[in-house]
Amino acid sequence: MTAHTNAIPWETGNDEIERLALEECAKRQRIDHSVSVLVLPAGHCDLAFRFARLGAQVTVADTPALQQEIEGRILAAGLKDTIRFLPCTVPEPPTGDSPGHFDIIVLRRGLCFQPYQQSKPTIRRLMQQLRIGGKLFLSILGLHSELGDDYAGREQSIYERFAPLTECIAKKYGIKAPVCLYSERDVFLLLLESGASVLRTQTTTWGNVKAIAVRV
Numbered sequence: 001m002t003a004h005t006n007a008i009p010w011e012t013g014n015d016e017i018e019r020l021a022l023e024e025c026a027k028r029q030r031i032d033h034s035v036s037v038l039v040l041p042a043g044h045c046d047l048a049f050r051f052a053r054l055g056a057q058v059t060v061a062d063t064p065a066l067q068q069e070i071e072g073r074i075l076a077a078g079l080k081d082t083i084r085f086l087p088c089t090v091p092e093p094p095t096g097d098s099p100g101h102f103d104i105i106v107l108r109r110g111l112c113f114q115p116y117q118q119s120k121p122t123i124r125r126l127m128q129q130l131r132i133g134g135k136l137f138l139s140i141l142g143l144h145s146e147l148g149d150d151y152a153g154r155e156q157s158i159y160e161r162f163a164p165l166t167e168c169i170a171k172k173y174g175i176k177a178p179v180c181l182y183s184e185r186d187v188f189l190l191l192l193e194s195g196a197s198v199l200r201t202q203t204t205t206w207g208n209v210k211a212i213a214v215r216v
Contacts, residue, residue, distance in 0.1 A: 112180055
């Protein structure tokens with residue numbers, strides 16, 4: 001999703017799920033000094049920089065059109081030796097690594113822009129990119145956020161829910177495509193049906209849903 005002035009707050013910098021991911025990285029770094037992290041999508045690389053400064057080897061993944069811009073940010077931050085860019089189609093993981101490469105994956109957005117049934121194989125592929133015991137930190141737009149106001153799919157089951165936002169909300173947040181908004185229960189179900197072991201789910205003040213899952 002392209003950033004907009006009125007974009008849904010993802011609480012970057014004060015995001016509980018990102019804070020927990022950084023704590024997980026610091027803990028693993030103290031133990032084995034070799035932590036591999038995937039941040040998807042790259043965004044402005046702020047989170048990737050924080051992981052890199054903890055000593056992790058970081059992969060940022062985003063659309064190929066953003067590669068030059070993102071690599072420029074990495075170079076300007078002096079972190080080209082610890083952060084690399086791989087192209088992908090968000091929310092799909094990049095294909096440049098063998099399965100089981102990452103200790104931590106942070107998926108901050110993207111799942112809402114495809115139907116639920118399509119997101120299940122996406123989660124499976126993300127989990128396969130984790131080492132055993134690796135963790136997925138997930139953020140997703142919520143059914144009970146402002147985006148859910150008069151949303152056409154609000155009364156549908158998660159298996160059928162994929163609809164445009166109201167014209168007013170779509171214009172406010174720059175989201176023209178149909179979306180699948182999630183309740184906390186829906187996210188738990190998605191992870192469970194995708195073969196992930198769910199450690200935690202929560203709904204933020206903004207109505208976004210967060211979750212942590214582990215590969216077992």
